[in-house]
Amino acid sequence: MRDSTLVTLLGRDPEAQHGLVNPPVYRGSTVLFPSVEAMERARATRAVTYGRIGTPTTRALEDSIAALEGGYRCILTPSGKAACNLTLAALLRAGDHLLMVDSVYGPTRHFCDHTLARFGVETTYYDPRIGSGIRALFRPETRLLFLESPGSLTFEVQDVPAITAAARERGIRTAVDSTWGTPLFFKPLTMGVDVAIQAVTKYIGGHSDLLMGAVTANEAVFPRLRAGIEEFGAPPSPEDCWLALRGLRTLAARLQRHQQSALEIARWLERRPEVSRVLFPALESHPDHALWKRDFTGACGLFGVVLDGYGEAAARAMADALELFGIGASWGGFESLVLVSDPTPVRTAVPWKAEGAMLRLHIGLEDPEDLIRDLEAGFAALRAAG
């Protein structure tokens, strides 16, 4: 079955729920057993044994995401940031060396530079476009290689199969933050990556009203990952899992619309005289378009716009002038968003160079013609300020 059918079926069992279409919210901490022996037996399996380890609502969502990612199993975390950071904490120890992509989500970089450094893990940042050249950075103590493709601020697409193959030769584990690709458009676990991470907060949630992360792994790495993450005792609430399952049902339909509108608006932006470059891998003009086409089956609604010669003050005036694009963090909801973003402070391996200030746009589910009219007014404000 295709993913667009699977998202409507996964995690549901109406027969077990009095015929109701959706699984209910199971709340609970204590789980009762008929005997001591039954309790011991249950603990040795994946049965529900204690609320912190997961309820049937949690399991329904974990199993759905694992199936879509093509992984062995999934473990949920209370945010996307927790999913990234708990993965790092679970797979690394003092004395280990971590290879981290330079285009990584800022808060993940912060965790490496501060918390991991404090616990004796050394991080080296690498060029997202390094490909199999990554071999030159391997050290005997390199234990984990972390990818994010494309980067959610600067949109470089990584050669995930080449980098993963190089790491495998040396027994180095790999994890990828796959939030931009979503479990529908990018399947890193089928390309040899050990761990795929989603900020469920983004498109799976889809409505800007919940925070969650998901970590899906292959069978070899999952036991260590689960043991490490469960150690922190931070599960998401069953209500949030239920909301995420509701978001999942429309994920395929929403993504099609996000993709279509984003492409239309990105092409329109490319032709604007105020714009130098549009950083959207689905555009033929993007330097990594061929890689994106090879490895992805679609694009979401998030991309960057490098302005031609306009500085930050003008970019801010443009963002302030937009009415349909809200100014705010995050993305993946039904609504359009704009951020004035400067990647300069979060790049160390490859300094960020651009012809002007940068805007990051999330194209929501509004009519693209309305969004274009809004952007036209924004450009007028940009020119007036620039």
Ligand SMILES: *Cc1c(COP(=O)(O)O)cnc(C)c1O
């Ligand atoms: C938003 C985001 C996260 C963090 O998700 P939260 O749920 O906001 O903590 C991690 N990685 C990427 C690429 C993101 O865009």
